[in-house]
Every structure is written in structure tokens, then in C-alpha cells.
Amino acid sequence: MSSTPIDEVVSNIPGGEETPHEYGIETLAVHAGARPDPVTGARSTPIFQTTSFVFDDADHAASLFNLQTFGYVYSRMTNPTVAVLEERVAALEGGRGAVACASGHAAQFLVAATLMQQGDEFISSRNLYGGSVTQFGVSFPKLGWKCHFVDPTDPENFRKAMTDKVKFIFLEGLANPGGIIVDLEKVAAIAHEFGIPLVVDNTLASPYLCRPFEWGADLVLHSTTKFIGGHGNTMGGIVVESGKFDWRQNDKFPGLGQPDPAYHGLVFAETFGDFGFTMKVRAVALRDYGPTLNPTAAWNLLQGVETLPLRMERHCSNALAVAEWLQDHPKVKWVSYSGLKSSPYYELAQKYTPKGAGAVFTFGVKGGYDSGLAVVDEVNMFSHLANIGDTRSLILHPASTTHRQLTEEQQIGAGAGPDVVRLSVGIENVNDIIADLDQALAKA
Amino acid sequence: MTTAAATKTEGDPLRYLPHHDFYSDDKLRRILSSIRTFAMVGASTHWKRPSYYAMKYLTNKGYRVIPVNPARAGDEILGEKVYGSISDVPYQLDMVDIFRSSDEALEITKEVIANKDEKGIRILWMQLTVRNDEAAELAEAAGLEVVMDRCPKIEFGRLSGELSWCGINSRIISNKSLRPPR
Numbered sequence: 313m314s315s316t317p318i319d320e321v322v323s324n325i326p327g328g329e330e331t332p333h334e335y336g337i338e339t340l341a342v343h344a345g346a347r348p349d350p351v352t353g354a355r356s357t358p359i360f361q362t363t364s365f366v367f368d369d370a371d372h373a374a375s376l377f378n379l380q381t382f383g384y385v386y387s388r389m390t391n392p393t394v395a396v397l398e399e400r401v402a403a404l405e406g407g408r409g410a411v412a413c414a415s416g417h418a419a420q421f422l423v424a425a426t427l428m429q430q431g432d433e434f435i436s437s438r439n440l441y442g443g444s445v446t447q448f449g450v451s452f453p454k455l456g457w458k459c460h461f462v463d464p465t466d467p468e469n470f471r472k473a474m475t476d477k478v479k480f481i482f483l484e485g486l487a488n489p490g491g492i493i494v495d496l497e498k499v500a501a502i503a504h505e506f507g508i509p510l511v512v513d514n515t516l517a518s519p520y521l522c523r524p525f526e527w528g529a530d531l532v533l534h535s536t537t538k539f540i541g542g543h544g545n546t547m548g549g550i551v552v553e554s555g556k557f558d559w560r561q562n563d564k565f566p567g568l569g570q571p572d573p574a575y576h577g578l579v580f581a582e583t584f585g586d587f588g589f590t591m592k593v594r595a596v597a598l599r600d601y602g603p604t605l606n607p608t609a610a611w612n613l614l615q616g617v618e619t620l621p622l623r624m625e626r627h628c629s630n631a632l633a634v635a636e637w638l639q640d641h642p643k644v645k646w647v648s649y650s651g652l653k654s655s656p657y658y659e660l661a662q663k664y665t666p667k668g669a670g671a672v673f674t675f676g677v678k679g680g681y682d683s684g685l686a687v688v689d690e691v692n693m694f695s696h697l698a699n700i701g702d703t704r705s706l707i708l709h710p711a712s713t714t715h716r717q718l719t720e721e722q723q724i725g726a727g728a729g730p731d732v733v734r735l736s737v738g739i740e741n742v743n744d745i746i747a748d749l750d751q752a753l754a755k756a
Numbered sequence: 757m758t759t760a761a762a763t764k765t766e767g768d769p770l771r772y773l774p775h776h777d778f779y780s781d782d783k784l785r786r787i788l789s790s791i792r793t794f795a796m797v798g799a800s801t802h803w804k805r806p807s808y809y810a811m812k813y814l815t816n817k818g819y820r821v822i823p824v825n826p827a828r829a830g831d832e833i834l835g836e837k838v839y840g841s842i843s844d845v846p847y848q849l850d851m852v853d854i855f856r857s858s859d860e861a862l863e864i865t866k867e868v869i870a871n872k873d874e875k876g877i878r879i880l881w882m883q884l885t886v887r888n889d890e891a892a893e894l895a896e897a898a899g900l901e902v903v904m905d906r907c908p909k910i911e912f913g914r915l916s917g918e919l920s921w922c923g924i925n926s927r928i929i930s931n932k933s934l935r936p937p938r
Contacts, residue, residue, distance in 0.1 A: 332778055335929055343929045345920060350933035372816075378803075380812050382918035390922055398923030409924040576804065583806045585884050585907065587924050594922060 337404060337520055338621045345399030346614070359611045360392040379578065379595060389599050393607040397614050401540065401550050404519040404620070405532050408555025409590035411598060412548060412610060416515060416535025417447055418603035419549030420482075423511055423531060425597045426567060426589070427479045430456030435473045437464035437483035438725050439492050440513075442715035445726060448482075450717075463725070467498035474502075479564060480509050480531075485524055486516040486665060488700065489710055489734040490727025491648035491673040493660040500528025507562040515539070515701070516672050520624040521665040530557040531589070536613050538701030539671075542623050546612040548605050551593055555586035568592055574600070623703065623739055628668025630745060631737040637746050638675050643683075643753045645731065649673035671737045672700045674710075674727060681730040683756045684709045688733065690752035693744060705738035705745050771889045776904050781928065784911050787879055787903065788937040791850035792820060794879075795842055797864050798855030799823030801831050807855045808833070810883075810909040817912060818938060822847060842871050851879035853908060858888045865891035869898045883907055912937060 335343075346357050365384035367373035375381040384390050394412050402410035413419050428434065436448055438461040448459040460478070462469040470481055481503045483494050496512065503510040509530035514522060518539040524532050534540055536548035559568035559581040568588055571577035574596045581588035598604065628651070635649035647654075650661035651669030661669045677683040687707070688696050694707040698714055708714065710728035723729050737745060799821070800807045811821045815834055822845050823833045829840035839845045842852060842864075852868045854861050861882055868880055880895045882888065884907040892902045913919035914926045917934030928934065 332780075332927075339929065344925075347917065347928075347930050348933050350917075350935075353933075375812065375816070380809050381816060382913050382921050384921060392921065395921050395923055399920050399925055402923065402925040403927070407925060409922070411923055571804075578804060583809055585910070590923060 340400070340403045341520075341620045342618050344403035345396040357393060357396045357611065357614055359607050360387075361607050362391075363387050379575070379583075379591070387607065388602055388604045389594055391607050391610070393614075394605050394610040397536075397548075397605075397610045397617070398550065400614065400617055401519075401534065401536070402552050404617075405514070405552045406519075406523050406525050406554075407532065407552040409587040410550050410552040411590055411593045412536070412550045412605045413598065414549060414603040414605055415547050416513070416533065416537060416549040417443065419533045419535070419551045420444065420447060420513075421601065421603065422551055422593050422597045423480070423533065424452060424457055425601060426593050427509075427565065428457050429566075431477065432456075432479050433458040433460060433475055433477040435460045435462060435470050435478055435481050437487065437494060438462060438722075439464055439487035439490055439494075439727055440484055441488045441515075442710065442718055442726060442728060444484075444513075445715075445722065446717050464494040464499070465492065467495050467502060470499055471502050471505075474506055478506070478508060480511050482511045482513070484513040484516065485522055485529075486514075486650070486670050486672075487727065488516055488672060489674050489708075489714075489732070491650050491655065491657065491669070492727060493650050493657040493664055493669075495660060496524055496527040496529060496664060500530075503530075504528070507564060509557045516670050517665055518620060518624055518670075520621050521628070521667050521670060525554045525556075527664065530554050536617075537699065539620065539624065539627070540701075541613040541616040542620065542701060542703060543612075543616050544699055544702030544704060546609045546616075548609055548613050549603075551590075553587060553589045557589070559588060567596075572596070624668065624671075626739040627671035627737060630739065630742045631671040631673065631735075632668070633742045634735065634737050634745055634749070635673060635675075638749070641750075641753060643678050643756060645676040645678050647673070647675040648727065672734065673737075674732045674734050676729075676731040677733060677753070677756060679731075679756070681711065684731050684733045685712065686756040687749075687752045690755045691748050692751070693740070693748040694735070694752075700734075700736035702736065703739050705740060705748075706736040708734045708736075710734050771893060773889045773892055776887070776889065776892060776902070779903060779906065781915060784903070784906070785915050785937040787851075787881075787901065788908065788912055788915065791879060793822065793847060793849055794819065794851035794853055794881075795822045795824050795839075795845055795849050796853045796855055797824045797842070798883075799825050799828075799833055799838065801825075801828050801833055801838070810855075810907060813909045814912065817936065820847075822849065842867050842875070845875065848876045850876070851881055852877055853881045853883065854886055855883050856886065858882075858886050861886055861888040862891045862894075865895050868900070869895060872898060872900060879903070881906070881908060884910065 398410040460473040500510045511531040512524040512529040532552040568581040580592040584591040639647040650657035715728035823838045826840045882904040887904040916936035
């Protein structure tokens, strides 16, 4: 059988057969997962706006339903446009596989539903997006899942909260909204000591600034609504698997390491090896709970992620300039940005996010709650809204919005106290961003 | 599930063959496109076992897979008779795929070497998580090409683009559509 022409065109080894070529993240952001369409040659990924896919014959259909062959069945579980986004983000994170879904909250739900049974527990950093604190602390207990919140600034707090029912540790590496960085490597070591995975929400850093798998994380989540998509136009979430966690090292994960009654007795971690978790999330949690990402949304996110490295460079340089300007402003009490040398998290930022400390941070306005609200009301270019990671500069007063459902103690614990203003610095001209804040602070 | 680095043969460091830590896509594609018939040692009659999944998938892709399993000799899997050993197989074989533990791979490799001229065996493949560098060294000295700690189903699916359909990172960057290695 002839093999020469194809061998050459699909080679992933520009230099020969001895070592793998590692593509840079700027290349992966543009190319990973997206080859030309085999039928039409279309170079941009087509939007496969279809619910269902035709089977070749009855045996093919049976094989697909048994997961014995790879193929598309129904867009609730798999879709060709969505699959390109999944492979793209898996590649950016250096992971084995990924499952995209409707939102970041859906991604958190899919992980929780895959790792926990009723009565199980998990430990989470308390420094989270406020909506996650509510999801974990109020809604998950209704399903029989208990969350232990801990202060993540001392990694030993995760160990202190450990019980034999805990199935994973969850944290935001670069935390929203407080400019806090958690010591990923230390927390990963504690999780592995107890035979459980570390799950990192990498939304704020994006894989351009930090790849948590390189520090021992086992699963990475994103709200792709934020920097991955980057343009504030599309909701989405994704779960990425490292492929390195051994789900059969203990009996904590029967859904992965033992025959699964939801799939005719299949042992996912055995049959699918190092992408067993990804297959399980898709074939059971996504199938049965249904928080699917639609193909058009996936296309919007793909369009956005191509420029992730360029955008993050500008987001970070703008954010640092704004933070430095704010910390010298007479009406500003404090600035919490881990890229500032004055930040207690500066050393951790140099380790985990050396290319920049992200674009989302907080500052306190002298005068407390009312002054914070006044700044938000007086800006002209910053948009007052409940999102982050947009090309546009965004501003928010968390205590009266995203963190409103929390008690004041919880708000302060999450870095969202009464005087806190949160910025998501956009990619506009930095002088214009500073000028807008300057005039707003003058009126506050 | 453990992967290559964790299952390297312990003991004599001379038995560690670093050229088996990585296989290029060119090499895997060349092997998978050059074989037609191969034996699967450790094929299971149980339809929920990984070896059955791999055999069914590769059969559907056009390969003839001859099951070898001493405990099941004489049974049938997917229309193919099960043989008790490689020497019992009455066909020419391009490759032998070892679906047994890393420790068992050594004895099976010796049987492959003993049968390679009569059966025309060119390739020795050990499944994902199966790695035995001592066996590989013997096989290579006997003129066989060796792949370890890989699944031919997963590699076929990866090279053809099918694995990407379920969000798995193929690590293939290409300006051409992916085609099956056939």
C-alpha cells in the first residue's frame, strides 16, 4: 500500500522522527483542532448547524451507541464545530481532551456530577466568583453534595478540611475578583496525597498566562465566555482533562474505575485510558443533564480564541499601567493586583503568571460603599456590567451585584467587600482608559 | 490509567530504550497503512472488554484481526476463530498486537520471534500501558519493528481525525484534511 504522500502532508514533526515538535501557544490558538473540511476544503471551521447525524447502517448505529466507534450521533453530546473548540482549548492547556458546554457554571456542574455521588464532599477555595460560591454553597447541597470553603492563601487549610468523603479540591488559580494567586503546586501535592484530583478554574489567567497542568492540576475549567471568547458576545464553558490522573488508584471514583450502570457496565478509565474522564463527562453527564454548547456559539468562541495571545498581552500591559496609576491616586485606598510589586502575591504571580497578572483586579475607593458606587456611575467608556474578559474595559461594584447574595463576611472573605470596585481592563488605548477613571474618581 | 513513563521496565538500566518514549506520526501512519492482517494476543470474547472494542473498531476499518487467547481457543470473536497460540494461527500475519501485561509481553515476544519467518511477521505492537524494553530489544535484534504503550485503535482514530470528533487532543497541526492511515 502506498503511503508516501499522506505521510508527508500530515506530519506533525517538522524536523524528523526523533523528537516531538512542540508548537507555541500562538500557533495552537490559531490552528489546533482545525484542519480544512475534508469534503469542501473550507479553511475556516464550518458551522455544523444540525441536531443529528445519519448512521451508515444498523451495525454502525449500534457501535456508536456502545461507544465502540468514534462518530457523531446527536449534537447534545458531539458536534463537529464544537469538537474543534474542544480540541483547541485542550491543546492550549496541554491537556488530553475537553468537553465544551453551555457556560462556566455548566462546566462546574459536569465535573461535580461526574466525580460525586449523593453524600460526597469537596473542598473549595473561598476566593471565587460570587456565583460559584452560591452554586457550591446553596444549590449543590440540594443534590447531596457538600462544599467545605477554605481560605486558600495557606495551602495547609485544604489539608485541614480533608475528610474521607472529599472527592476533589477546587480553586481559581488567579482568583476573581481579588487579585489573589493560589499556590497551585502546593495544593496539587496535598490533593494527590489523598488520592483526589485538583480542579482549577483557569478563566482569569487563560492558558496564555498559566497552564495549571504544568503545576500538577488534573482538571481545568473555563468560563469560555471570558478571555477564551474574549469579545463579550457568547456564553460557554469547557472542562479539560490532563490525562495524568489515575482514577483507579483507589475506590473513590466508582463511576470511572468500576463498571458503570449508566453505560451497560463499561469501565471508562480502562476502556478509554487517559481520556476516560472526558468520555465519561460527555457520554453520561452531558448526555443526561444536557447543558450543551450550540454550534454557532462554538464558532463565535473559536473566532475569539484565535487572538487570545495577542489580546492577553494588551490586557496585561494595560492592566499593569492602570494598577500602577491607581495606587498613586489620592482617592484610592488600596489596589489588589498581583502584578504590582507591593502585592503580597507578587512572588506567586512571578512564578505562576510570569507573562502578566491578568486584567481583572480590584481597588478600594476612599469613602467606602457610596464612593465605590459613584465611580461606577461616573465612568464614560468603562461599561458597568457583570462580565469580565471582554475587549472593552468593564467596571463593577461586586458587593451590590455579583456578590450581592453573600453575607458581608462572605463578601469580605471573597475579596468583594463594600468599598471594592472591580475592573476588567480592556484592550483600548491605555491613556483613554486612565483618563476615564481619572474623571470618574474626580467626581466620586 | 498509567502511561509510558510509569511502566518502564524496572531493573537493568541497559534495558531502557529511550527511542520508545516517542513515536512520530509518520512512523505510526506508515505501520498502520502497511498492515492488513494481524493477531491480537489477549482478545476477549466479552463485548464490554477494551480488547473487544479495539478488535471491533479495527475490523470495521478493514483490518483482519485474528484473536489469540489460550483460554478461549476454538471460540469465535466477531466471526473469527480464536487460536490458542501464535504458532497455531494458520495465516500470514503482518503484525502481532499484545493485549496482555508488560510482564507477560516477554514470553509472547519470544513466541513472535520464533514464528516471525514462517508467518511473515514484521511488526510487534504492545498495547497502551504495556511496555517491556527487554522484549523490545530482543524483537529489534530479530529484525522486527516495535511499538509499545500505544493502542492501534486510538492511533488509527487520532491519525484519521476521528478521535478529534470527541474533543481529544490529536496534537496534529496540518494544512490538509486528515485521512485514515489505509
